[in-house]
Amino acid sequence: MYKIAYSEIYNLFDRIKDVITLFLPAKNDGAVSFSKYESGTRYEADALNTVRSAKDFFFPQTQNIAEFKISGKSIEILQNTEETGKFAVFGVRACDEKSFGILDRVFLSEPSDPYYNEKREKAVIITAACNYPEETCFCTAFGIDPSEPRGDVSTWVSEDFLYWKANTEKGEELTNKIADIFERCNDGEIISIKNNIKTAAEKLPFVSLNLDYWRNTGEKEIFASEKWESVYKGCLGCGTCTFVCPTCQCYDVRDFDSGKSVRKFRCWDSCMYSDFTKMAHGNPRKSQKERFRQRFMHKLKYFPENNGGIFSCVGCGRCLKSCPQSLNIIKVARSVAADD
Amino acid sequence: MRIESDIILGKVKRLVSDGKADRVFAWKKGNFCYDTEPSLFTDNYVGFTYDDFCAANLCKFMINESKKDGKTLVLIKPCDSKGLALLEKEHRINRERIYALGVPCAGKIDMDKIRENGVKGVIGIEEEKENVSCNGDENLIIKTLYGDKIIPKKSVLYDKCLSCTDKEHVGCDEVFMPELSEDTYDGKKFEGVKKIENMPSDERFSFWRSQLSKCIRCNACRNVCPVCSCVKCIFDNDNSGIASKANSDDFEENLYHIIRAFHVCGRCVDCGECSRVCPEKIPLHLLNRKYIKDIKELYGYEKEPALLTFTKSDAEPSVIYERGEKNV
Numbered sequence: 232m233y234k235i236a237y238s239e240i241y242n243l244f245d246r247i248k249d250v251i252t253l254f255l256p257a258k259n260d261g262a263v264s265f266s267k268y269e270s271g272t273r274y275e276a277d278a279l280n281t282v283r284s285a286k287d288f289f290f291p292q293t294q295n296i297a298e299f300k301i302s303g304k305s306i307e308i309l310q311n312t313e314e315t316g317k318f319a320v321f322g323v324r325a326c327d328e329k330s331f332g333i334l335d336r337v338f339l340s341e342p343s344d345p346y347y348n349e350k351r352e353k354a355v356i357i358t359a360a361c362n363y364p365e366e367t368c369f370c371t372a373f374g375i376d377p378s379e380p381r382g383d384v385s386t387w388v389s390e391d392f393l394y395w396k397a398n399t400e401k402g403e404e405l406t407n408k409i410a411d412i413f414e415r416c417n418d419g420e421i422i423s424i425k426n427n428i429k430t431a432a433e434k435l436p437f438v439s440l441n442l443d444y445w446r447n448t449g450e451k452e453i454f455a456s457e458k459w460e461s462v463y464k465g466c467l468g469c470g471t472c473t474f475v476c477p478t479c480q481c482y483d484v485r486d487f488d489s490g491k492s493v494r495k496f497r498c499w500d501s502c503m504y505s506d507f508t509k510m511a512h513g514n515p516r517k518s519q520k521e522r523f524r525q526r527f528m529h530k531l532k533y534f535p536e537n538n539g540g541i542f543s544c545v546g547c548g549r550c551l552k553s554c555p556q557s558l559n560i561i562k563v564a565r566s567v568a569a570d571d
Numbered sequence: 572m573r574i575e576s577d578i579i580l581g582k583v584k585r586l587v588s589d590g591k592a593d594r595v596f597a598w599k600k601g602n603f604c605y606d607t608e609p610s611l612f613t614d615n616y617v618g619f620t621y622d623d624f625c626a627a628n629l630c631k632f633m634i635n636e637s638k639k640d641g642k643t644l645v646l647i648k649p650c651d652s653k654g655l656a657l658l659e660k661e662h663r664i665n666r667e668r669i670y671a672l673g674v675p676c677a678g679k680i681d682m683d684k685i686r687e688n689g690v691k692g693v694i695g696i697e698e699e700k701e702n703v704s705c706n707g708d709e710n711l712i713i714k715t716l717y718g719d720k721i722i723p724k725k726s727v728l729y730d731k732c733l734s735c736t737d738k739e740h741v742g743c744d745e746v747f748m749p750e751l752s753e754d755t756y757d758g759k760k761f762e763g764v765k766k767i768e769n770m771p772s773d774e775r776f777s778f779w780r781s782q783l784s785k786c787i788r789c790n791a792c793r794n795v796c797p798v799c800s801c802v803k804c805i806f807d808n809d810n811s812g813i814a815s816k817a818n819s820d821d822f823e824e825n826l827y828h829i830i831r832a833f834h835v836c837g838r839c840v841d842c843g844e845c846s847r848v849c850p851e852k853i854p855l856h857l858l859n860r861k862y863i864k865d866i867k868e869l870y871g872y873e874k875e876p877a878l879l880t881f882t883k884s885d886a887e888p889s890v891i892y893e894r895g896e897k898n899v
């Protein structure tokens with residue numbers, strides 16, 4: 232394990248930047264997002280969650296796939312084989328890091344997705360422990376420990392130091408290139424930081440979130456529950472919850488007609504939308520209630536059913552903060568399970 | 572004086588038992604003190620609340636509610652009432668099937684502004700009992716997992732509350748205890764627009780490009796807007812060629828906003844919901860308020876729908892062109 236004085240943190244970023252393209256949470260016009268680090272960029276150390284999650288790096292909102300150029304009677308097909316350079320992302324939280332594993336199950340199971348895979352391989356993920364978890368955080372409900380973030384490198388921060396520990400080969404490789412900036416230290420130095428985080432996490436309001444109903448009740452029974460009728464009422468169908476969610480994974484493949492050519496692209500889709508999984512006869516989920524139900528059934532029932540019991544929520548709390556109507560997965564998980 | 576949720580609920584219950592309505596659309600308490608959600612109450616009032624966090628405008632829900640048999644009682648704040656009136660004027664709701672109960676408003680609290688003060692782990696928010704001044708400048712005690720913090724209430728009200736010029740209800744069936752409303756206007760309604768008007772055009776262009784490029788096209792701004800009530804929005808229509816998913820270039824986002832702004836021009840009731848709901852904090856109200864300001868200056872209308880009226884003295888397009896020139 233290594234450490235560096237916290238006051239030197241921008242020197243650390245500058246060093247990393249000289250070795251590899253670096254992204255970190257920074258404020259852009261009032262909203263925190265992962266931004267490319269240039270000298271002068273201010274790191275938003277206190278922001279736990281960026282508005283958009285870190286999934287964007289591997290599964291961007293729009294991904295061009297191919298372009299069809301039409302001239303006269305011939306069509307030229309240009310496949311997008313654009314490569315991503317290697318990059319590092321600093322400040323990924325434990326929940327977002329866990330979300331990559333959930334996305335991997337979708338995008339890397341055979342046949343694996345080449346666009347996703349390529350970006351995933353190029354990335355070095357540097358996580359950051361959460362000293363002050365928010366009231367909206369419930370990662371612990373999914374067995375995530377905010378004091379032990381994983382990734383290629385893990386970091387912890389005390390008042391005076393940033394601690395750095397490589398976990399993987401990719402992490403070691405980056406560490407070796409910048410090792411001279413650090414001081415060596417032993418693992419014992421971060422025990423109290425970790426303990427403080429654990430104590431804080433135990434006090435979070437959703438620490439006792441019980442998901443047994445979702446584990447033990449049959450799919451059909453939950454699907455048919457009358458509770459859906461009331462829990463979806465305030466929903467606008469805006470899809471904000473799905474777009475900010477690190478584990479929402481649905482996409483659409485569309486054509487963009489520019490007049491002279493057609494561009495085939497992949498884009499995020501949302502089960503909350505009227506044209507989601509639209510087929511010749513329309514959207515199989517005709518009402519907002521059905522669309523709303525799909526989101527939570529997917530996260531809490533269908534996904535675990537197909538993936539050895541793993542829920543596809545990491546408790547990041549983004550949907551709790553972003554929903555304009557204050558609906559969210561906690562309310563749904565509890566209300567649908569409630570006895571009354 | 573404080574607005575008490577129980578007193579409002581008492582009134583609602585009386586109206587329902589008097590047969591004025593069959594169900595109630597209002598707000599429901601959430602997991603925290605601040606996450607109230609719009610909710611339909613049919614047989615009981617479990618969780619009913621009306622407090623400083625009921626910012627969501629309920630009037631648009633009336634499009635669907637008023638298609639049902641019987642009557643829906645809906646709680647309407649002063650700013651919401653303008654949206655309800657517009658929905659009625661545009662024949663988007665069946666007004667007969669709605670009982671609009673106007674409720675007083677002393678401004679609603681924006682959690683994001685509280686968080687901008689570096690507050691984390693909020694577990695409770697209370698109004699400071701001592702030092703309550705009569706001019707509404709009270710303090711909030713923010714209780715968090717990491718200690719308490721005191722923040723002046725005015726500094727964390729929604730922007731839409733700070734630009735709310737009057738607390739008058741329009742078109743409600745009844746207004747309950749309007750004397751409890753408090754003035755929250757900061758006197759700067761058009762300041763933001765003026766600032767942008769005074770920018771050189773390239774600076775203005777890059778301001779909007781940078782703001783609008785953050786847009787994730789979640790459509791929350793459109794879906795919440797009481798004026799965006801088209802049965803099928805052009806951006807949801809695959810055959811239009813501009814369906815919302817075709818954001819393969821971020822210029823598409825910019826176009827979406829410009830088209831939407833034009834469509835609500837002259838109709839926008841300045842309820843501020845679009846800016847409130849935007850997860851990326853894009854100041855959408857500035858687009859709409861520019862029209863509101865222009866319409867006021869050029870045509871003299873502020874509350875009436877300008878596009879429905881024509882007079883011979885109306886400004887000619889050349890006037891508009893010349894005004895634009897100034898800033899080129």
Ligand code: SF4
Nearest residue numbers: 466467469470472554
């Ligand atoms: S749950 Fe909330 S964020 Fe999600 S679509 Fe509905 S209103 Fe939008």
Ligand code: SF4
Nearest residue numbers: 476544545547548550
């Ligand atoms: S469902 Fe909500 S809390 Fe769970 S991962 Fe998605 S955004 Fe985060």
Ligand code: SF4
Nearest residue numbers: 796839840842843845
């Ligand atoms: S455009 Fe915005 S401010 Fe105007 S009516 Fe719609 S939501 Fe309200």
Ligand code: SF4
Nearest residue numbers: 786787789790792849
């Ligand atoms: S609410 Fe904000 S992010 Fe969503 S579509 Fe509107 S401007 Fe874009």
